[in-house]
Amino acid sequence: MIDENILGIAAGTLTSVSMLPQLIKVIREKNVDDLSWVMILVLILGLSLWVWYGFRKDELPIILSNAFAILVNGTLFICYLLYKNNAD
Amino acid sequence: MIDENILGIAAGTLTSVSMLPQLIKVIREKNVDDLSWVMILVLILGLSLWVWYGFRKDELPIILSNAFAILVNGTLFICYLLYKNNAD
Incomplete structure (x- = not known):
């Protein structure tokens, strides 16, 4: 058993x-x-609820993987704000 | 408490x-x-492990949301196979 x-x-x-x-x-x-910035924000909200769920259930894999995903998608959102006017 | x-x-x-x-x-x-088909397959493998984890922990929200994600990404993979030669 794993x-x-x-x-x-x-x-x-x-x-x-x-x-x-x-x-x-x-x-x-x-x-x-x-x-889509709307979908990035929906995703970050969902991931935040997963982190909350992970704390409530005391499950470290849930907390860590969703916190990492927030970091990645938070960076994507910052990129969106920085580069949105780069359209050519 | 929620x-x-x-x-x-x-x-x-x-x-x-x-x-x-x-x-x-x-x-x-x-x-x-x-x-990226490699990343879709990596993702589907990861999601499958999450479903397995959900069954082991007996947590329905984990099972359902990851099973849905497998459905979405499985469809994306099928689209990849169908449309990969559509490049113009």
Whole structure:
């Protein structure tokens, strides 16, 4: 039987890694045409509720992976604000 | 105190809703240039581990929201296969 924490950390690592290419692409190309700021905010709100849920359930994998996702999407939102006028 | 299941369902609804615009955009435009199939597969693998984690912890909000995300990203992957030769 695999330990639940190891399972959660593996799950969180994979879902976290899968977000990075979009962030790298936006930072490299300084192009946010494909981002929707409304959806980034909806996502950050949802992720924040997951962190809250993780604290309530006392589950570290939930807290860590959603906190990381907030960091990634918070950075995407800042990129959106910085680059939104870059449209060519 | 908010019930943990309600908190988890609210969190899962928001993170699920935030995925839909990309799916709608890809289906509507039949353009998958911005998708990375490697990352979709990494994500689906991670989401599957989250569903497994949810079953092990017996947490319905985790199971439902990640199963929904697998459905969305599985559809994105099918779109990728269907439209990858559409590049113009």
